[in-house]
Amino acid sequence: MILVTGGAGFIGSNFVLDWLVQHDEPIVNLDALTYAGNLNNLRSVEKDPRHIFVHGNIGDAALLSDLFTRYKPSAVVNFAAESHVDRSIHGPEDFIQTNILGTFRLLEAARAYWTGLETKSDFRFLHVSTDEVFGTLDADDPAFNEETSYRPNSPYSASKAASDHLVRAYFHTYGLPVVTTNCSNNYGPLHFPEKLIPLVIHNALQGRSLPIYGDGLQIRDWLYVKDHCSAIRRVLEAGRLGETYNIGGWNERANLHVVTTLCAVLDELQPRADGKKYSEQIALVTDRPGHDRRYAIDARKIEAELGWRPTETFESGIRKTVQWYLDNSDWVENVTSGSYRNWVEKQYA
Numbered sequence: 529m530i531l532v533t534g535g536a537g538f539i540g541s542n543f544v545l546d547w548l549v550q551h552d553e554p555i556v557n558l559d560a561l562t563y564a565g566n567l568n569n570l571r572s573v574e575k576d577p578r579h580i581f582v583h584g585n586i587g588d589a590a591l592l593s594d595l596f597t598r599y600k601p602s603a604v605v606n607f608a609a610e611s612h613v614d615r616s617i618h619g620p621e622d623f624i625q626t627n628i629l630g631t632f633r634l635l636e637a638a639r640a641y642w643t644g645l646e647t648k649s650d651f652r653f654l655h656v657s658t659d660e661v662f663g664t665l666d667a668d669d670p671a672f673n674e675e676t677s678y679r680p681n682s683p684y685s686a687s688k689a690a691s692d693h694l695v696r697a698y699f700h701t702y703g704l705p706v707v708t709t710n711c712s713n714n715y716g717p718l719h720f721p722e723k724l725i726p727l728v729i730h731n732a733l734q735g736r737s738l739p740i741y742g743d744g745l746q747i748r749d750w751l752y753v754k755d756h757c758s759a760i761r762r763v764l765e766a767g768r769l770g771e772t773y774n775i776g777g778w779n780e781r782a783n784l785h786v787v788t789t790l791c792a793v794l795d796e797l798q799p800r801a802d803g804k805k806y807s808e809q810i811a812l813v814t815d816r817p818g819h820d821r822r823y824a825i826d827a828r829k830i831e832a833e834l835g836w837r838p839t840e841t842f843e844s845g846i847r848k849t850v851q852w853y854l855d856n857s858d859w860v861e862n863v864t865s866g867s868y869r870n871w872v873e874k875q876y877a
């Protein structure tokens with residue numbers, strides 16, 4: 529049994545679905561079902577006895593203690609977080625609560641459980657983090673590697689940085705067998721349409737404007753979500769304890785390029801009824817405060833040490849993603865309307 533937190537969110541649900549294809553080991557999936565958590569993502573494993581969903585908060589110490597005692601997990605994979613930078617600017621409180629205090633509670637519960645284990649080497653705690661903890665790069669700077677200093681610039685990245693430091697401290701102070709991954713920007717199926725790629729696809733198909741912050745020349749390093757999931761599985765099985773691994777696919781792209789690529793793929797797969805190009809809907813809007821200019825991941829450590837490689841290029845991953853959104857308009861409809869939340873309330877009344 530492994531304990532996954534945040535497994536109803538974007539990356540967590542992709543991870544759960546992939547894991548159950550690749551492994552026999554069951555999952556207990558703890559998720560608070562915030563606006564970003566979506567049980568629709570897990571419909572295909574709803575009846576799978578290897579997937580146990582628990583509606584709850586990583587900050588709930590009593591619940592965590594009960595879950596560790598009952599399920600005796602061989603590993604924790606911690607995805608649970610508040611994850612949207614814009615939301616962290618308007619309301620940082622939830623980010624502090626979940627990303628810092630929640631991770632602290634989870635570490636404490638894991639430590640208590642692990643301390644009582646007879647075979648201590650039978651457990652590990654994998655903390656999923658972001659490249660945003662490293663701050664921003666200028667055009668000529670080398671990509672972030674595992675030695676790069678932390679310089680977080682948003683409340684989101686600061687809260688993730690704090691959680692990474694706690695995880696590190698639990699290794700050095702208590703010997704808790706931890707490993708941390710810092711990944712670049714993900715995209716792919718089941719991505720809530722507040723983030724750039726699903727937002728652009730959704731707005732384009734709705735005939736709305738496609739907002740791009742500032743000059744659109746901010747660079748992000750993109751990774752298809754399934755490649756992130758395979759990297760996490762690889763680190764879980766072979767990563768060295770106490771180490772951090774940067775995960776990325778060497779796909780630096782300017783936001784404007786990402787949006788025009790999406791428009792071109794949409795022009796091909798679902799042309800506008802009026803014959804015009806989707807790129808006509810692009811609108812530059814006022815930049816986000818503290819907007820980091822460039823992120824880039826040096827992924828040589830995970831490649832050399834663990835033999836991990838991404839399978840998708842940016843172009844192949846983007847095409848798959850657009851196709852997924854075209855094929856799953858009901859999913860988008862559900863997460864953007866109130867009907868999904870009503871359904872959840874009925875399930876867990």
Ligand SMILES: NC(=O)c1ccc[n+]([C@@H]2O[C@H](COP(=O)([O-])OP(=O)(O)OC[C@H]3O[C@@H](n4cnc5c(N)ncnc54)[C@H](O)[C@@H]3O)[C@@H](O)[C@H]2O)c1
Binds near residue numbers: 535566606711720
């Ligand atoms: N999306 C990216 O590009 C990216 C890149 C690198 C790292 N990460 C990290 O990966 C993890 C997952 O990101 P995501 O994009 O899937 O996020 P997401 O916002 O889509 O999902 C987060 C999930 O955590 C759950 N959650 C939130 N607070 C919780 C709490 N207190 N207790 C239990 N569950 C809670 C939510 O309900 C949701 O299901 C995060 O830790 C994020 O920092 C994300």
